[in-house]
Amino acid sequence: MNNIDLSVSIGKLKLKNPVLLASGTVGYGNEISKFIDLSKIGAIVTKSISLKPRKGNPPQRIVETSSGMLNAIGLANVGLEVFVKEKLPFLEELKTTLICNIAASSIEEYVQCIRILSEHEIIKAFEINVSCPNVKDGGLIFGNNIEAVKKITSEVRKATEKTLLIKLSPNTADIWKFAEAAKNEGADAVSAINTLVGAAFDIKTKKPKIKNITGGLSGPAIKPVALAKVFEIHRNVDIPIIGIGGISNTEDAIEFLIAGASAVQLGTINFINPNAGIEIIEGLKNYCLQNNVNNISKLTGSYNLS
Amino acid sequence: MIIENSKVISNIEIANNIFLLTVRSPQIASHGKAGQFCNIKVSNSNYPLLRRPFSICDINNDEVSFLFNIVGEGTKILSGKKENDVINILGPLGNGFLLNDDFDLAVFVAGGLGIAPFPLLQKELKNKKQIERFFGARTAAEIITLDFEESHWATDDGSLGRRGTVLDLLDSEINNFTNYKLKIFGCGPTPMLKALQKYSEEKKIKCEISVESAMACGFGICQGCPVEKNDKSGFYLICKDGPVFNSSDVIL
Numbered sequence: 285m286n287n288i289d290l291s292v293s294i295g296k297l298k299l300k301n302p303v304l305l306a307s308g309t310v311g312y313g314n315e316i317s318k319f320i321d322l323s324k325i326g327a328i329v330t331k332s333i334s335l336k337p338r339k340g341n342p343p344q345r346i347v348e349t350s351s352g353m354l355n356a357i358g359l360a361n362v363g364l365e366v367f368v369k370e371k372l373p374f375l376e377e378l379k380t381t382l383i384c385n386i387a388a389s390s391i392e393e394y395v396q397c398i399r400i401l402s403e404h405e406i407i408k409a410f411e412i413n414v415s416c417p418n419v420k421d422g423g424l425i426f427g428n429n430i431e432a433v434k435k436i437t438s439e440v441r442k443a444t445e446k447t448l449l450i451k452l453s454p455n456t457a458d459i460w461k462f463a464e465a466a467k468n469e470g471a472d473a474v475s476a477i478n479t480l481v482g483a484a485f486d487i488k489t490k491k492p493k494i495k496n497i498t499g500g501l502s503g504p505a506i507k508p509v510a511l512a513k514v515f516e517i518h519r520n521v522d523i524p525i526i527g528i529g530g531i532s533n534t535e536d537a538i539e540f541l542i543a544g545a546s547a548v549q550l551g552t553i554n555f556i557n558p559n560a561g562i563e564i565i566e567g568l569k570n571y572c573l574q575n576n577v578n579n580i581s582k583l584t585g586s587y588n589l590s
Numbered sequence: 591m592i593i594e595n596s597k598v599i600s601n602i603e604i605a606n607n608i609f610l611l612t613v614r615s616p617q618i619a620s621h622g623k624a625g626q627f628c629n630i631k632v633s634n635s636n637y638p639l640l641r642r643p644f645s646i647c648d649i650n651n652d653e654v655s656f657l658f659n660i661v662g663e664g665t666k667i668l669s670g671k672k673e674n675d676v677i678n679i680l681g682p683l684g685n686g687f688l689l690n691d692d693f694d695l696a697v698f699v700a701g702g703l704g705i706a707p708f709p710l711l712q713k714e715l716k717n718k719k720q721i722e723r724f725f726g727a728r729t730a731a732e733i734i735t736l737d738f739e740e741s742h743w744a745t746d747d748g749s750l751g752r753r754g755t756v757l758d759l760l761d762s763e764i765n766n767f768t769n770y771k772l773k774i775f776g777c778g779p780t781p782m783l784k785a786l787q788k789y790s791e792e793k794k795i796k797c798e799i800s801v802e803s804a805m806a807c808g809f810g811i812c813q814g815c816p817v818e819k820n821d822k823s824g825f826y827l828i829c830k831d832g833p834v835f836n837s838s839d840v841i842l
Contacts, residue, residue: 308813315810315830318591331813339824346806346814351636353806357813360825504636532636555807556631556641559593 288572289579290565292326292547294524295447295472297409299326299381302547302580303537303565306528307332307385307411307451308357309554312371313378319558322380324565326547330367330375332387332413335397337363347484347493352505352530353552354482356496359387364397368404376406383449387413391439398443409446412436415453415478427453427462427478434465441470449526451475452513454506459513460520473524475549476517477510503552504530511543518544518585532560534567541583591683591809592617598675599653601668606731608659608703609669616652618681624689624711625800625834628656628681629808632667640806642668643829645777646682647736648709654679657706657734683808684833687711687798693773694719697795699786701726701756701778705734707800711775712738722767726756726778757785764793772796780842787837797837803828817842 290301307329310316322328340360347354362371375382384407388394394412401407414436415427426432437450450466452459454477463474479500484493492498510529517525527545531537532553540548553560572580596613604610618628629641642664644656660666671677687707696719698708705725715721723741727733730749743751744759752759756778774797776786783799790797806812808829816825817832818841826832826840 309811311811311813318809319593337824340813340816342818342825343803343816345816346804346812348638348640348804351639353640355806355812355814360813360816503639552639552806555812556639557593558807558809558811 288569288577290568290572292581294449294526294546295409297327297381297447297472299547301326301565301568302541303561303568304329304383304526304547304549305554305561306549306551307413309551312367313375313380316554316558317378320562322378325380325561327381327383327408329383329385329411329549330371331361332359332385333361333364333367333397333401334359334387334389335364335393337361337366341496344494345496346499349482349484349501350505352501352503354484354494354499354501355479356494356499358496361387364400368400372404372406381408382406383409383411385411385413385451391436394436395439395443398440402444402446407446409449409472410440410444411449411451411475412440413451413478415451415455428456430462430465433462434469437466437469437471447472449473449475451478453478454509454513455481460517463517463521463523463525467521467523471523473526473546474517475526475528477506477513477529480506480509502530504532506530507536511539514540514545515543515587531564534564534571537564537568538571538583541580542585542587544585544587546581546584591680592621593678593680594618595676596654596679598671598673598677600673601671603669604736605734608657608732608734610647610655610657610736611668611671612653612655613677613679614652615654615679618679619649619652619654622646622649622654622682622710623686624714625686625707626682626684627808627833628654628679629683629805630656630668630680631678632664638664638667641680641808643683643802643805643808645706645800645833646710647706648713657703659703680808684829685831687775687800687834689714689718691773691796693771693796695767695770695772696721697760697767697772697774698723698725699756699760699774699776699778700724701782702728702732703734704776704778704782704800705736707777708738708775709736720770722763724756724760724763726759726782755785756782757789761789773798774837776800776837784842787842790837798834799837800834801828801832801840801842805829
């Protein structure tokens, strides 16, 4: 059995395999492309793009914690105009499936970004960041408010025909209700989870280790939380889930598929092993071979609770 | 940029709590330049999770060396590496020093571990430019001699060389070099670099500084290592736009 089907469909989006690279961990593709063949990856999700450029937060932006890291980058990005002019042409050359992550501080800004970017054929889907924990405007304020998530989803849905993913915050009770709201307003899938709010202090100076005081926790430390959230959504809402949270190897990716994810995104691991995506795709193929799985989508939600 | 599994040749404590790690990394050795750095995974586990950035100290044929002191868990683990252990290294990263601009006397100014990039820089400048070396340390026990030819030394406690900062030392000698076109190459703790920025500006001496920062990836995707641009319009990334900057281009 050599013809294992690794492809997955999410809305109109057809992915050759379920391994995606997460927003904020691949930039706009050019740096990481020196280490990994992005044409073989399921898709890459761009760094959050906002209508206007954002400088991002002053240092210290990151700090390592046990099996994880805190970041408060502050959505530093080149802004939509420069993205279209300077970053898209390179992304076209990469021959990879491109998902644009959008961050905004108002519903109008989300809609405006999507309208402009929808005209570009190369962009196959949008991931809406309603849950960045590190900016004062937008971000968590939206991600914690179910009415805001509903409103954003429905307005953005009207603005594009392309596949729409809503990236959910774990910093809330009942994540499944947010997934349900996204589904009811026309989202094609949810990405879960964004980073968890965390903090770290220096015991000598008593200062926070990152300037923003709190940051988003990512890496292997959050994997069990992410798995529980994916499982919670899968049990309660009929919507495709893209699992994210500390995935570092094939076994981690399979766990997420079993817990209910249709696809996965790799984040922090890209900083450490920028070729991890390719290794995991190979690992998934081998797992399917060894376990007589001819179609990877059969793993989704295949948990055994008996 | 290469990811290379590199065998440890030696790992020697050359001064109090200061180690010189030498590895066999043929590919990184063939591409590395003075002022660049490598991002080293010190363990195969999630602890520590991230790589640790270290300046390239020297390159000899296919061997690359790094200078470090024990400051946390990562460097503690690295200090325990033995001959034939294999370490995963990503590099060479960053821009490196600019050597082809207009100067005829290179003035090295380093504080503490900031001496790290200078053995390779000395090698690259040999027979091309004259060099004067000004190095500072806290005490004589932390002096890192490496393979430097004649150098000027300052220690905070006066246990070796002149008592005081390396900047005091530099200032006491600078008038001996009035016949040269100078360029300062600086590396060291941030307070020293700040003082050097001010000094080079006042004296109108061309100056490049190597800046350090915690970072995750080391090649521009995590955006974790910003340094503010001089015009306050935004940030450079130390890993990608640096770590070497024209001293007047950044606000430390």
